Amino acid sequence: MNAAEFVRQAKSGKIDPVKNTKKFLEESKKIDSDYHYFLKFNEDAPKQAKELKKGRLYGLPVSVKDCICVKGLESRAGSKILEGYEPVFDAAAIEKIKAEGGVIVGKTAQDVFGFGSFNVNVGIGYKVPKNPFDKTRATGGSSGGAAGMVQKSELPHIAISESTGGSIAAPACYCGVYGMTPTYGRVSRYGLMDYANSMDKIGVMAKDIEDVALVMEIISGYDERDSTSKDLPAEKYTEKSDSRFRVAVVKESLGKGVEQDVKKNLIAKLGKLKYEEVSLPLTFRYGIQAYYLISLSEASTNLAKYCGMRYGKHEKLEGNFNEYFSGVRSKNFSKEEKRRIILGTFARMSGFRDAFYMKALQVRTKIIEEYRQHFRKYDIVVTPAMPNIAPKFSEIDKMTPLENYMMDIMTVGPNLAGFPHLSMPSGFSKGMPTGMLIIADHFQEKKIIDFARSLK
Amino acid sequence: MKGEVVIGLEVHAELNTESKLFCACPTQGEEEPNTRTCPVCLGHPGSKPVANKKAVEHAAKLAMALNCRLAKQVIFSRKSYFYPDLAKNYQITQYEVPIGENGSIDISGKRIRIKRLHIEEDPASMIHPGGIGKAGYVLVDYNRSGNPLAEIVTEPDIASPEEAREFLKALITLLRYLGAFDPSKNIIKADANISIKETGYKRAEIKNITGFREIEKALEYEIARQKHEGISSQETRSWDAEKGMTQLLRKKETEEDYGYIFDPDLVPIDIEREELEKKLPELPDKKRRRYTKEYRLSEDDARILAGEFSLAQIFEKAVEKTRPVLAARWIRGELMRVLNYNKIDTSEMKINQAQFISLLQLLEKKKITDATAQKILEKLAVDDIDVESYVKKEKLGAVSDLRMIEKYCREAIAENLQAVSDYKSGKDIALNFILGSVMRKSGGKADPKEVKETLKKLINL
Incomplete structure (x- = not known):
């Protein structure tokens, strides 16, 4: 049952939102004890389900990635440093979900502040979520809890999620669900705890493309509280348009280092569709470097505020402020948080700033242009979503940080350049899902959704 | 260097x-x-x-x-x-x-x-x-x-x-x-x-x-x-x-x-x-040029008035109702003297502009003398008073009644015959002595110019 059908039945009285919410929480907790998809359950959800607006999400359980603020519900972006922090306001996307009658059921697991591709970089003392198909494998990250739960849940449910460099596409691919990352500026970031503000995007994961369309229609739109959000007319994603698509597959994405089954499934999924090959040499050569330089520069300033003074983890405020801040940060930031803060601080230090941070900004402009030149000819550009199937934890342990960062090769391009993209299941390999990535020009989400429908 | x-x-x-x-x-x-x-x-x-x-x-x-x-x-x-x-x-x-x-x-x-x-x-x-x-x-x-x-x-x-x-x-x-x-x-x-x-x-x-x-x-x-x-x-x-x-x-x-x-x-x-250019107000340089051209102020007066927001503000209000040169002279001279005396910086002055302007108007219409105006200004700088009613209440109105002035003059001439003859013999300064006497009689409320004219007329008869 997809979301629209669920809402129809809830509105007609066939489904009781309160009972359904209770059931959902029970089921989720059972799953969670094995798979660790949630950081926090909303125990008030059944109570809240009594007074819902009869909107387009009436009674539907909605999980929210931990880094998206839900008023009064502990939100810590997966990090121990924000333990105990209850936001004083709802994120813009959450306001819209609530206004349509969606039920917030809890906060889903993630890599700390989105820092990871496998969701193994969890906050100090938190559990690593496990792949719904194989518990020895990763969910993908950083939105691992969201993707795992969407796949595992028997009950209708959608997950509000977030991507900076691939945090929606990667776990959606590894868990075999749809993951939509909109254009940068399409969905307000107000209430999103920042990783890299110039790339952070709130999106959605679901089992059904129609659920993606419905939720995208609801959460999109201009918000004066986020000056990077774009003032564009709303689009009807739920209305299907029959179009013909000019499609291109990126040559580099089918090259070395990409698993055979991944390539095979992608071509099979495209089926009889005519497509051409295009090349994105700059993106595949410099995308990862530019992405990490910019995102870590921004992240290192964003995380500066977590110093144990105003919110989150704190100790007795005493002594020299510098030592106090360092103490709280040393104790509560994980290794990956520290690594990224140090790398990001380095990239923007005077003497290095021009060679790293400023240069990376220029590279981003070039990469946008590289895609654009293809979008003049093609509606849709396709790559695999991830070069592989979800790796085993034992394999991840052996990766160097650099090998780890290289896993983002497919997702970094559109994320860095702000292009909308959808990760869609393309088949299976060794019992594990593979995925394809559908990319379109800025604000062409409608094309992506219609194209995905045509492949279903 | x-x-x-x-x-x-x-x-x-x-x-x-x-x-x-x-x-x-x-x-x-x-x-x-x-x-x-x-x-x-x-x-x-x-x-x-x-x-x-x-x-x-x-x-x-x-x-x-x-x-x-x-x-x-x-x-x-x-x-x-x-x-x-x-x-x-x-x-x-x-x-x-x-x-x-x-x-x-x-x-x-x-x-x-x-x-x-x-x-x-x-x-x-x-x-x-x-x-x-x-x-x-x-x-x-x-x-x-x-x-x-x-x-x-x-x-x-x-x-x-x-x-x-x-x-x-x-x-x-x-x-x-x-x-x-x-x-x-x-x-x-x-x-x-x-x-x-x-x-x-x-x-x-x-x-x-x-x-x-x-x-x-x-x-x-x-x-x-x-x-x-x-x-x-x-x-x-x-x-x-x-x-x-x-x-x-x-x-x-x-x-x-x-x-x-x-x-x-x-x-x-x-x-x-x-x-933004359209919204830009007139700035000091332009103001200074306009003051010399439009109001015929001296370069010096124009520079000082335009160079201080509060002075320019009070000046521009004043010229709507009084002669620009009079206003400029009183702002630059007396107003600044009084502020100085009270250690108030021009940028921080809180003088009631409307009252200051009515003071200038009384002056212009010769309803009060310079001396009276100075005294009122001293009060106005530290105290918010209503100038017109203050003048009435304190009976500070200039003696503009020519008969009264003539009366005081005749008395003064009679009392200072030596000075009168000194003046007649060419000592112009002696007239000031008689003038002083008239001013005392009027309680400072007579217009000195008026008194001088009258004295000359009476002495030369």
Whole structure:
């Protein structure tokens, strides 16, 4: 049952939102004890389900990635440093979900502040979520809890999620669900705890493309509280348009280092569709470097505020402020948080700033242009979503940080350049899902959704 | 060629806006600590800044008024450093492209170059109970956090504390003309870099000097101190206005690294230069030229009146109802004398403009004498009085009744026959003696000109 059908039945009285919410929480907790998809359950959800607006999400359980603020519900972006922090306001996307009658059921697991591709970089003392198909494998990250739960849940449910460099596409691919990352500026970031503000995007994961369309229609739109959000007319994603698509597959994405089954499934999924090959040499050569330089520069300033003074983890405020801040940060930031803060601080230090941070900004402009030149000819550009199937934890342990960062090769391009993209299941390999990535020009989400429908 | 004293200023002027630079919190009002705050100015996770258009407009106009090269866009950056007064541990400011660059202000024939002008947010205020380092803790009040500031950085063109004061006054005047600054609400602060020839121009930076009066004092003190004590290395000092002295904060060894990045939460804002030009008010230079041309004021009068916001304001109101030359003479002469006497700076005067103008009108219509007007003005400068009813109540109206004047004159002539004959024999000065007598009889309320005429007429009969 997809979301629209669920809402129809809830509105007609066939489904009781309160009972359904209770059931959902029970089921989720059972799953969670094995798979660790949630950081926090909303125990008030059944109570809240009594007074819902009869909107387009009436009674539907909605999980929210931990880094998206839900008023009064502990939100810590997966990090121990924000333990105990209850936001004083709802994120813009959450306001819209609530206004349509969606039920917030809890906060889903993630890599700390989105820092990871496998969701193994969890906050100090938190559990690593496990792949719904194989518990020895990763969910993908950083939105691992969201993707795992969407796949595992028997009950209708959608997950509000977030991507900076691939945090929606990667776990959606590894868990075999749809993951939509909109254009940068399409969905307000107000209430999103920042990783890299110039790339952070709130999106959605679901089992059904129609659920993606419905939720995208609801959460999109201009918000004066986020000056990077774009003032564009709303689009009807739920209305299907029959179009013909000019499609291109990126040559580099089918090259070395990409698993055979991944390539095979992608071509099979495209089926009889005519497509051409295009090349994105700059993106595949410099995308990862530019992405990490910019995102870590921004992240290192964003995380500066977590110093144990105003919110989150704190100790007795005493002594020299510098030592106090360092103490709280040393104790509560994980290794990956520290690594990224140090790398990001380095990239923007005077003497290095021009060679790293400023240069990376220029590279981003070039990469946008590289895609654009293809979008003049093609509606849709396709790559695999991830070069592989979800790796085993034992394999991840052996990766160097650099090998780890290289896993983002497919997702970094559109994320860095702000292009909308959808990760869609393309088949299976060794019992594990593979995925394809559908990319379109800025604000062409409608094309992506219609194209995905045509492949279903 | 460097002079004896080399001074450069970094001025922080709080811009006059209703709300803060990046959120809707009011900039003024409730004084209870940490009440004028919201998730944005407290830096809560998930909150996002949105730039205040009014603050941007004020700063852009200031850039134009300072003859700066105006940027095409306002681009904000993050300046990172850890400090308890920064809600985010970075300050949103401007770095690569400030809103204005390469400007200048002219003060008494000298040009002070402006290096850059940029917009930034004010940090929170820190309260040190019992003084810095005394209590072992500080209190932080975020009410001020996020108030809009314009930072104006000069080249080291200032050669004396007096010039520094003049510069600051000229800057405040511009800000007030633009409506970008209200001295009753907004604070202006300066950091001064100062070095002197005798120590080989080793530089000290004095932080946190509030207002143009203090700047002169602080710099005078620091020059004397450097001459007397010398200066070992680059020093950062603070100005203690109460004690009237600077104190060493730290010796600077290395430049701090703020790791600037563009603030990715704030999109560049286009500056509509032509639109702003239309909104730009008449500035001192133009005013000065208009005053000499339109009102036939002397160069000197025009420069002084146009160069001070409050004087220009009262002058322009006055010329709607009285003769410009009379108004200029009384503002520059008597009003400034009275303010001076009461140690009120022209920029801080609170004289009731309407009452001052009705005083000028009474003068113009000869209903009161100069002497009476001076006395009333002295009162008006410190006390809000209604001039017309005061004149009536105190019976200060000029004696314009010619019969009364003639009566006093006849009496005076009769009482001072010696003086009369001296005058007749050519000693013009003797007439003043008789005049004095008439003025006494009238209680100072007769118009001296009128009396002189009458006396001459009567004596020459």
